[in-house]
Amino acid sequence: MRVVHVSQPVSAGVAAVVLDLACAQRDRGWEAVVVCPPGPLADRARAAGVEVREWPAGRWPGPAVVAESVRLRRVLRGLAPDVVHLHSSKAGLVGRLVVRGRRPTLFQPHLWSFQAVAGPVGRLSRRWERFAARWTHQLVCVSDDELEAGRAAGVRGDAEVVCNGVDTGRLRPTDRLAARWRLGLPDAPTAVCVGRLAFQKGQDLLLAAWPAVLERVPGARLVLVGDGPMGERWRAAGADPSVRWWGHDDVVGDFYAAADVVVLPSRAEGMALVPLEAMACGRSVVAFDVSGVRQGLGAAGAVLPVGDVDGLAAAIAARLADPVLADREGARGRRRVELLFDRRQVADQVATLVEKVVGRG
Structure with missing residues (x-):
């Protein structure tokens, strides 16, 4: 064949x-x-x-x-x-x-x-x-x-x-502090977004929500992993010391491990791999309600209407402020990925x- x-x-x-x-x-x-x-x-x-x-x-x-x-x-x-x-x-x-x-x-x-x-x-x-x-x-x-x-x-x-x-053998829950140390990230409440910097992927919506997250969780950090056509424009829109523009990286497991919550702010998807990869790593996910998100996520995080910046900020902040909630959702996600994905x-x-x-x- x-x-x-x-x-x-x-x-x-x-x-x-x-x-x-x-x-x-x-x-x-x-x-x-x-x-x-x-x-x-x-x-x-x-x-x-x-x-x-x-x-x-x-x-x-x-x-x-x-x-x-x-x-x-x-x-x-x-x-x-x-x-x-x-x-x-x-x-x-x-x-x-x-x-x-x-x-x-x-x-x-x-x-x-x-x-x-x-x-x-x-x-x-x-x-x-x-x-x-x-x-x-x-x-x-x-x-x-x-x-x-x-x-x-x-x-x-x-x-x-x-x-x-996703590869549930390669992507597994690992120690959060150790992952942050390997990446050189501070030990602080951390949200991670992995994806191409493009309009479809919606990082601009996440950046619009981030100031409200900081109001609720001072000291929080946002790590954006990826590059793309909108990267230069979005970076030029304003430098915030709490936002780390990491750029492209082929090895994303440590970024998921370092996160308290993984964010998918996309405007459109078929069925994104990022939530499934984050779930395999035992991390809570906050995402907009694009194709495949509800089917994949189950009870492993929060799903917001597309473009709901205020709701996105509140959901991210809730998980950064309550690690027990985030870890409980992450454990559910791991079980769900092993069973279905x-x-x-x-x-x-x-x-x-x-x-x-x-x-x-």
Whole structure:
């Protein structure tokens, strides 16, 4: 069985899912190949012994799609896959234009394109997804909310929900003080936010809430882990000594361990990995009510309406001021991840879907 995973994102959540699936399928005895632009995903896949073919591709649609389609067609023709698994909207666009249903095709949006953009582009994205469903043998959604959004937009065809999973062996509860010492952070009430610095991820909303947190919990610290297109603008908006702009870091386990609470202020998600990773590390989570959050979080933290800055501040402050509450929620989260969101379960579910579409095709 040769499964080719095509992904335009090469970092963060989508890349992590792609690499986990490719490694699990290789361990199953299949031939898994990752097709992606140069970057961290390609480097890690090669280091893990997974075959990689480079596919230069940009994030957004436009005239470059023609050249990207030509390149991807050449790659897929040479690989002759049994199954093509397309990850994210850009790979879903180019991949389905190239394959057009001639090979068994799985499409995993990881967040519908029309949820990330508004206006004419969003409307065109809805029309495209409805049309491209004819070239999708299996739609794979990462949360019930994501599937519901697709159906509401008129996307039809066979669909299954396979929630994201995390490595519960690697991500485990560890000593908070030791993690702070390793990172050079002070021993103070600490909130951590991990994610790309982009409008969708909503760190500006968290920064707007932070002064109210400090009023309730003087001496609190906020650590922002990640970089991205909005980083320079947000940092220039004001320097606060209680906010640490850490930048990108591939090893996030210590940041979760150092936190009293982990914050997900995103405006949109499919099913974010950050809350699941924080839960695996036994940390309480405060998040906005975007797709997949309630399904993932359960009683392991607080969920606020998207954009509720005052509510976000109150929920963060409550957990920084009451470590017993935060630790109790963290323990619940750890149990929930072990039961429902271990990455081995995800790999088994996806393998079942791959075998199903091959059997049909």
